[in-house]
Amino acid sequence: MRPPLVLTVAGSDSGGGAGIQADLKTMLALGTHGMSVLTAVTAQNSLGVQGAWELPVAAVRAQYRSVVDDIGVHAVKTGMLSSAELVEAVAELIDGTDAPAVVDPVGVSKHGDALLAASALDSVRTRLLPVATVATPNLDEVAQLTGVRVGSEADLRRAASAVLEYGPRWVLVKGGHLPGDAVDLLTDGSEEHWLRGPRLDNRHTHGTGCTLASAVACGLAKGQPVPDAVRAAKEYVTGAIRSGFALGAGIGPVDHGWELGRPS
Ligand SMILES: Nc1ncnc2c1ncn2[C@@H]1O[C@H](COP(=O)(O)OP(=O)(O)OP(=O)(O)O)[C@@H](O)[C@H]1O
Numbered sequence: 001m002r003p004p005l006v007l008t009v010a011g012s013d014s015g016g017g018a019g020i021q022a023d024l025k026t027m028l029a030l031g032t033h034g035m036s037v038l039t040a041v042t043a044q045n046s047l048g049v050q051g052a053w054e055l056p057v058a059a060v061r062a063q064y065r066s067v068v069d070d071i072g073v074h075a076v077k078t079g080m081l082s083s084a085e086l087v088e089a090v091a092e093l094i095d096g097t098d099a100p101a102v103v104d105p106v107g108v109s110k111h112g113d114a115l116l117a118a119s120a121l122d123s124v125r126t127r128l129l130p131v132a133t134v135a136t137p138n139l140d141e142v143a144q145l146t147g148v149r150v151g152s153e154a155d156l157r158r159a160a161s162a163v164l165e166y167g168p169r170w171v172l173v174k175g176g177h178l179p180g181d182a183v184d185l186l187t188d189g190s191e192e193h194w195l196r197g198p199r200l201d202n203r204h205t206h207g208t209g210c211t212l213a214s215a216v217a218c219g220l221a222k223g224q225p226v227p228d229a230v231r232a233a234k235e236y237v238t239g240a241i242r243s244g245f246a247l248g249a250g251i252g253p254v255d256h257g258w259e260l261g262r263p264s
């Protein structure tokens with residue numbers, strides 16, 4: 001039987017822990033067929049991002065059309081979009097596609113390297129967020145996009161409302177950077193779902209955000225309602241963080257294949 005079809009529009013992480021590579025590994029692990037539209041190439045490893053090169057808008061559009069017009073998609077996920085021009089082109093492509101979209105408004109890498117130009121923030125707010133079925137900002141991205149600073153779990157509701165003002169159907173505010181339990185809030189403005197995971201004492205967390213957003217897209221491609229897709233995605237990323245492993249001299253990746261087991 002044909003698996004559900006999921007498309008990621010994101011940047012390449014040469015180290016294989018985040019970006020397109022994390023997305024495709026997640027899609028395989030979760031029983032879907034992963035496809036990719038590359039927006040940028042990064043030279044990246046466990047220590048940070050050493051370089052980044054954007055693709056021309058025409059190359060991004062052409063990849064997207066090649067996939068959607070022939071193969072089709074059941075869900076789209078976006079990650080690193082780099083510039084205002086790319087954000088706007090991708091928003092327009094998603095708007096013309098009959099499939100749910102998970103928008104991970106990637107701003108900076110775990111090491112603080114910029115993956116989105118400051119001049120692109122307004123396009124994210126006014127063009128990309130309105131076409132999102134689910135937006136998945138972390139706390140730094142919430143602050144950049146809305147000005148709301150989250151210092152505790154109690155602030156998550158205010159942060160979520162501020163993001164919803166820009167028009168995504170649902171928002172998943174990730175509280176992963178807060179101390180204590182790893183608590184995320186999913187809401188559409190009327191329903192609220194609190195996702196509480198244990199805080200795992202593992203520094204090898206490269207790729208958590210990409211992995212979570214891709215897993216949500218996989219659930220949506222399978223036809224799951226948003227809260228079910230997010231709940232399953234949270235379980236998947238929690239397992240992947242638990243099995244995250246050391247690579248290089250810095251922060252290693254989460255283990256996308258944690259459910260598959262490893263040969264001894
Ligand atoms: N140490 C941890 N233990 C358990 N769960 C965690 C931990 N760190 C993050 N999470 C969870 O991982 C998911 C991704 O959240 P996070 O805040 O790390 O995203 P992100 O900052 O966008 O990731 P990235 O750094 O890859 O861009 C969330 O569900 C969050 O609660």
Ligand SMILES: Cc1ncc(CO)c(N)n1
Pocket residue numbers: 010011012013018019020042044079080106108109110115207209210
């Ligand atoms: C290419 C890429 N996309 C997303 C992230 C998430 O931080 C990253 N580190 N690299």
